[in-house]
Amino acid sequence: MRALAQLAVQARLAPRGGPPLGRGQLGGGPLEGRKPVAPGTDGGQSVPMRPDLRLRPLNDDDEAEALAAHAELAADDFSFLLDHDTARPWAEHVQLHRRIRDGVDLPADRVRGAFLLATTDDDVVGRVPVRFELNDWLATQGGHIGYGVRPGRRGQGYATEILRQALVVARSEGVGAALLTCDPDNEASAAVILHNGGVEDEPHTDAAGTTKRRFWIA
Numbered sequence: 001m002r003a004l005a006q007l008a009v010q011a012r013l014a015p016r017g018g019p020p021l022g023r024g025q026l027g028g029g030p031l032e033g034r035k036p037v038a039p040g041t042d043g044g045q046s047v048p049m050r051p052d053l054r055l056r057p058l059n060d061d062d063e064a065e066a067l068a069a070h071a072e073l074a075a076d077d078f079s080f081l082l083d084h085d086t087a088r089p090w091a092e093h094v095q096l097h098r099r100i101r102d103g104v105d106l107p108a109d110r111v112r113g114a115f116l117l118a119t120t121d122d123d124v125v126g127r128v129p130v131r132f133e134l135n136d137w138l139a140t141q142g143g144h145i146g147y148g149v150r151p152g153r154r155g156q157g158y159a160t161e162i163l164r165q166a167l168v169v170a171r172s173e174g175v176g177a178a179l180l181t182c183d184p185d186n187e188a189s190a191a192v193i194l195h196n197g198g199v200e201d202e203p204h205t206d207a208a209g210t211t212k213r214r215f216w217i218a
Protein backbone atom coordinates (compact mmCIF):
# COMPACT_ATOMS: atom_id res chain seq x y z
CA MET A 1 0.00 0.00 0.00
CA ARG A 2 2.82 2.34 0.96
CA ALA A 3 4.70 1.44 -2.25
CA LEU A 4 1.58 2.24 -4.28
CA ALA A 5 1.20 5.62 -2.59
CA GLN A 6 4.87 6.38 -3.26
CA LEU A 7 4.42 5.50 -6.95
CA ALA A 8 1.40 7.81 -7.17
CA VAL A 9 3.38 10.68 -5.65
CA GLN A 10 6.27 10.08 -8.08
CA ALA A 11 3.90 9.99 -11.04
CA ARG A 12 2.41 13.32 -9.98
CA LEU A 13 5.82 14.94 -9.66
CA ALA A 14 7.37 13.53 -12.81
CA PRO A 15 7.78 16.04 -15.65
CA ARG A 16 6.12 14.65 -18.79
CA GLY A 17 8.52 12.26 -20.48
CA GLY A 18 11.16 12.72 -17.80
CA PRO A 19 12.24 10.95 -14.63
CA PRO A 20 10.41 11.53 -11.36
CA LEU A 21 11.70 14.53 -9.44
CA GLY A 22 13.92 13.68 -6.53
CA ARG A 23 12.99 14.40 -2.96
CA GLY A 24 13.42 18.08 -2.18
CA GLN A 25 13.42 19.15 -5.81
CA LEU A 26 9.89 20.49 -5.55
CA GLY A 27 10.01 21.26 -1.85
CA GLY A 28 7.14 21.92 0.53
CA GLY A 29 5.26 24.77 -1.16
CA PRO A 30 3.89 24.87 -4.70
CA LEU A 31 6.54 27.32 -5.92
CA GLU A 32 9.52 26.27 -3.83
CA GLY A 33 12.48 25.25 -5.94
CA ARG A 34 10.89 26.49 -9.16
CA LYS A 35 11.70 29.85 -10.62
CA PRO A 36 8.48 31.53 -11.66
CA VAL A 37 8.62 31.96 -15.42
CA ALA A 38 6.41 33.51 -18.01
CA PRO A 39 3.76 31.17 -19.43
CA GLY A 40 4.64 29.52 -22.69
CA THR A 41 8.39 29.76 -22.28
CA ASP A 42 9.21 26.46 -20.65
CA GLY A 43 7.39 23.75 -22.53
CA GLY A 44 4.17 23.99 -20.52
CA GLN A 45 5.72 23.47 -17.08
CA SER A 46 5.31 27.11 -16.08
CA VAL A 47 3.87 28.41 -12.85
CA PRO A 48 2.18 31.82 -12.60
CA MET A 49 4.61 34.72 -12.30
CA ARG A 50 2.24 36.48 -9.93
CA PRO A 51 0.18 33.95 -7.97
CA ASP A 52 -1.14 36.86 -5.88
CA LEU A 53 -3.06 38.37 -8.78
CA ARG A 54 -6.85 38.06 -9.07
CA LEU A 55 -9.20 39.30 -11.79
CA ARG A 56 -12.68 40.35 -10.68
CA PRO A 57 -15.57 42.52 -11.93
CA LEU A 58 -15.99 46.13 -10.83
CA ASN A 59 -18.11 46.68 -7.76
CA ASP A 60 -19.79 49.58 -5.98
CA ASP A 61 -16.80 50.15 -3.65
CA ASP A 62 -14.18 50.57 -6.39
CA GLU A 63 -14.83 54.18 -7.35
CA ALA A 64 -11.96 55.91 -5.51
CA GLU A 65 -9.27 53.39 -6.51
CA ALA A 66 -10.49 53.11 -10.08
CA LEU A 67 -10.56 56.89 -10.51
CA ALA A 68 -7.04 57.14 -9.04
CA ALA A 69 -5.80 54.52 -11.51
CA HIS A 70 -7.65 56.29 -14.33
CA ALA A 71 -5.82 59.54 -13.52
CA GLU A 72 -2.43 57.77 -13.36
CA LEU A 73 -2.83 56.01 -16.72
CA ALA A 74 -3.93 59.26 -18.39
CA ALA A 75 -0.21 60.15 -18.45
CA ASP A 76 0.24 57.26 -20.91
CA ASP A 77 -2.69 58.52 -22.97
CA PHE A 78 -4.42 55.29 -21.93
CA SER A 79 -7.96 55.12 -20.58
CA PHE A 80 -8.12 52.89 -17.49
CA LEU A 81 -11.91 53.16 -17.27
CA LEU A 82 -14.02 52.51 -20.35
CA ASP A 83 -17.38 54.19 -20.97
CA HIS A 84 -17.04 56.15 -17.76
CA ASP A 85 -19.12 59.33 -17.44
CA THR A 86 -18.04 61.52 -14.51
CA ALA A 87 -21.47 63.17 -14.52
CA ARG A 88 -23.22 59.92 -13.63
CA PRO A 89 -23.19 57.93 -10.37
CA TRP A 90 -20.54 55.20 -10.05
CA ALA A 91 -23.23 52.58 -9.45
CA GLU A 92 -24.55 53.22 -12.97
CA HIS A 93 -21.07 52.59 -14.36
CA VAL A 94 -20.92 49.26 -12.53
CA GLN A 95 -24.38 48.38 -13.85
CA LEU A 96 -23.35 49.31 -17.41
CA HIS A 97 -20.46 46.83 -17.30
CA ARG A 98 -22.76 44.14 -15.91
CA ARG A 99 -25.07 44.68 -18.87
CA ILE A 100 -22.15 44.57 -21.34
CA ARG A 101 -21.00 41.31 -19.75
CA ASP A 102 -24.51 39.87 -20.04
CA GLY A 103 -25.10 41.28 -23.53
CA VAL A 104 -28.17 43.26 -22.35
CA ASP A 105 -29.06 46.50 -24.23
CA LEU A 106 -25.70 46.55 -26.02
CA PRO A 107 -25.04 49.71 -28.06
CA ALA A 108 -24.60 48.95 -31.78
CA ASP A 109 -20.81 49.35 -31.68
CA ARG A 110 -20.31 47.10 -28.64
CA VAL A 111 -19.83 43.37 -28.16
CA ARG A 112 -20.40 41.27 -25.07
CA GLY A 113 -17.42 41.24 -22.73
CA ALA A 114 -16.15 41.52 -19.17
CA PHE A 115 -14.38 44.54 -17.70
CA LEU A 116 -12.19 43.12 -14.94
CA LEU A 117 -10.02 44.73 -12.30
CA ALA A 118 -6.67 43.12 -11.55
CA THR A 119 -6.09 43.11 -7.79
CA THR A 120 -3.64 41.86 -5.18
CA ASP A 121 -5.31 41.51 -1.80
CA ASP A 122 -7.60 44.38 -2.56
CA ASP A 123 -5.13 46.77 -4.15
CA VAL A 124 -6.03 47.65 -7.70
CA VAL A 125 -2.99 46.86 -9.87
CA GLY A 126 -4.53 47.17 -13.31
CA ARG A 127 -7.50 46.36 -15.48
CA VAL A 128 -8.41 44.19 -18.43
CA PRO A 129 -11.45 44.20 -20.69
CA VAL A 130 -12.06 40.78 -22.26
CA ARG A 131 -14.26 40.86 -25.35
CA PHE A 132 -16.10 37.68 -26.15
CA GLU A 133 -16.54 38.55 -29.84
CA LEU A 134 -14.90 40.79 -32.45
CA ASN A 135 -16.55 43.52 -34.51
CA ASP A 136 -14.80 45.17 -37.47
CA TRP A 137 -12.83 47.61 -35.32
CA LEU A 138 -11.81 44.98 -32.78
CA ALA A 139 -10.73 42.58 -35.55
CA THR A 140 -8.29 45.11 -36.95
CA GLN A 141 -7.31 47.49 -34.13
CA GLY A 142 -8.70 46.61 -30.71
CA GLY A 143 -8.41 42.84 -30.30
CA HIS A 144 -10.06 40.61 -27.69
CA ILE A 145 -8.08 41.69 -24.63
CA GLY A 146 -6.58 45.04 -23.51
CA TYR A 147 -4.61 45.39 -20.30
CA GLY A 148 -3.18 48.30 -18.37
CA VAL A 149 -1.05 48.30 -15.21
CA ARG A 150 -0.62 51.23 -12.82
CA PRO A 151 2.79 52.89 -13.20
CA GLY A 152 3.90 51.98 -9.66
CA ARG A 153 3.26 48.26 -10.25
CA ARG A 154 4.98 47.81 -13.60
CA GLY A 155 7.96 45.61 -14.37
CA GLN A 156 6.88 42.93 -11.88
CA GLY A 157 5.14 40.53 -14.22
CA TYR A 158 1.60 41.74 -13.52
CA ALA A 159 0.59 42.38 -17.14
CA THR A 160 1.92 38.98 -18.16
CA GLU A 161 -0.19 37.33 -15.45
CA ILE A 162 -3.23 39.51 -16.24
CA LEU A 163 -3.10 38.33 -19.86
CA ARG A 164 -2.61 34.70 -18.80
CA GLN A 165 -5.76 34.85 -16.65
CA ALA A 166 -7.72 36.91 -19.20
CA LEU A 167 -7.09 34.22 -21.81
CA VAL A 168 -8.72 31.68 -19.49
CA VAL A 169 -11.76 33.96 -19.17
CA ALA A 170 -11.92 34.43 -22.95
CA ARG A 171 -11.69 30.70 -23.61
CA SER A 172 -14.42 30.00 -21.06
CA GLU A 173 -16.68 32.24 -23.17
CA GLY A 174 -15.93 30.35 -26.37
CA VAL A 175 -13.14 32.52 -27.81
CA GLY A 176 -10.92 30.17 -29.83
CA ALA A 177 -7.83 32.09 -30.88
CA ALA A 178 -7.53 35.44 -29.11
CA LEU A 179 -6.42 38.55 -31.01
CA LEU A 180 -4.04 40.92 -29.20
CA THR A 181 -2.90 44.25 -30.61
CA CYS A 182 -0.42 46.92 -29.59
CA ASP A 183 1.18 50.08 -30.90
CA PRO A 184 4.35 49.46 -32.93
CA ASP A 185 6.49 51.22 -30.28
CA ASN A 186 4.91 49.47 -27.26
CA GLU A 187 7.68 46.95 -26.64
CA ALA A 188 6.52 46.15 -23.12
CA SER A 189 3.07 45.16 -24.38
CA ALA A 190 4.57 43.10 -27.23
CA ALA A 191 6.76 41.32 -24.66
CA VAL A 192 3.68 40.51 -22.56
CA ILE A 193 1.92 39.03 -25.62
CA LEU A 194 4.97 37.00 -26.67
CA HIS A 195 5.36 35.69 -23.10
CA ASN A 196 1.84 34.29 -23.47
CA GLY A 197 2.55 32.54 -26.76
CA GLY A 198 1.47 35.25 -29.21
CA VAL A 199 2.15 34.63 -32.90
CA GLU A 200 2.46 37.80 -34.94
CA ASP A 201 0.10 38.44 -37.87
CA GLU A 202 0.09 41.29 -40.39
CA PRO A 203 -0.14 44.78 -38.85
CA HIS A 204 -3.17 46.91 -39.68
CA THR A 205 -3.32 50.60 -40.50
CA ASP A 206 -6.73 52.25 -40.36
CA ALA A 207 -8.09 55.13 -42.44
CA ALA A 208 -6.78 57.64 -39.89
CA GLY A 209 -3.25 56.20 -40.28
CA THR A 210 -3.14 54.37 -36.92
CA THR A 211 -1.06 51.21 -37.16
CA LYS A 212 -1.37 48.27 -34.75
CA ARG A 213 0.78 45.16 -34.45
CA ARG A 214 -1.51 42.12 -34.31
CA PHE A 215 -0.89 38.75 -32.61
CA TRP A 216 -2.92 35.59 -32.15
CA ILE A 217 -2.85 33.34 -29.10
CA ALA A 218 -4.45 29.95 -29.70
Ligand SMILES: CC(C)(COP(=O)(O)OP(=O)(O)OC[C@H]1O[C@@H](n2cnc3c(N)ncnc32)[C@H](O)[C@@H]1OP(=O)(O)O)[C@@H](O)C(=O)NCCC(=O)NCCS
Pocket residue numbers: 038076078146147148149150153154155156157158159160161181182183186187188189191192
Ligand atom coordinates in the same frame (compact mmCIF):
# COMPACT_ATOMS: atom_id res chain seq x y z
C1 LIG B 1 2.41 47.52 -21.21
C2 LIG B 1 2.16 47.30 -19.70
C3 LIG B 1 0.76 46.72 -19.54
C4 LIG B 1 3.21 46.33 -19.15
O1 LIG B 1 2.89 46.07 -17.80
P1 LIG B 1 3.94 45.35 -16.80
O2 LIG B 1 3.17 44.87 -15.63
O3 LIG B 1 5.07 46.27 -16.55
O4 LIG B 1 4.41 44.13 -17.70
P2 LIG B 1 5.25 42.85 -17.22
O5 LIG B 1 6.00 43.23 -15.99
O6 LIG B 1 4.34 41.67 -17.17
O7 LIG B 1 6.22 42.57 -18.43
C5 LIG B 1 6.71 43.60 -19.19
C6 LIG B 1 7.74 43.00 -20.14
O8 LIG B 1 8.08 44.04 -21.01
C7 LIG B 1 9.44 44.36 -20.85
N1 LIG B 1 9.55 45.79 -20.98
C8 LIG B 1 9.14 46.74 -20.13
N2 LIG B 1 9.42 47.95 -20.62
C9 LIG B 1 10.03 47.74 -21.81
C10 LIG B 1 10.56 48.58 -22.81
N3 LIG B 1 10.51 49.91 -22.69
N4 LIG B 1 11.12 48.01 -23.89
C11 LIG B 1 11.15 46.67 -24.04
N5 LIG B 1 10.64 45.82 -23.14
C12 LIG B 1 10.09 46.35 -22.04
C13 LIG B 1 9.80 43.89 -19.49
O9 LIG B 1 11.20 43.69 -19.39
C14 LIG B 1 9.01 42.61 -19.41
O10 LIG B 1 9.64 41.57 -20.14
P3 LIG B 1 10.55 40.48 -19.36
O11 LIG B 1 9.61 39.75 -18.44
O12 LIG B 1 11.06 39.61 -20.46
O13 LIG B 1 11.59 41.23 -18.62
C15 LIG B 1 2.27 48.65 -18.92
O14 LIG B 1 3.49 49.26 -19.25
C16 LIG B 1 1.12 49.61 -19.18
O15 LIG B 1 0.08 49.52 -18.53
N6 LIG B 1 1.31 50.54 -20.13
C17 LIG B 1 0.27 51.51 -20.45
C18 LIG B 1 -0.95 50.85 -21.06
C19 LIG B 1 -0.60 49.96 -22.23
O16 LIG B 1 0.25 50.28 -23.05
N7 LIG B 1 -1.30 48.83 -22.32
C20 LIG B 1 -1.13 47.88 -23.38
C21 LIG B 1 -2.04 48.22 -24.49
S1 LIG B 1 -1.74 47.16 -25.90
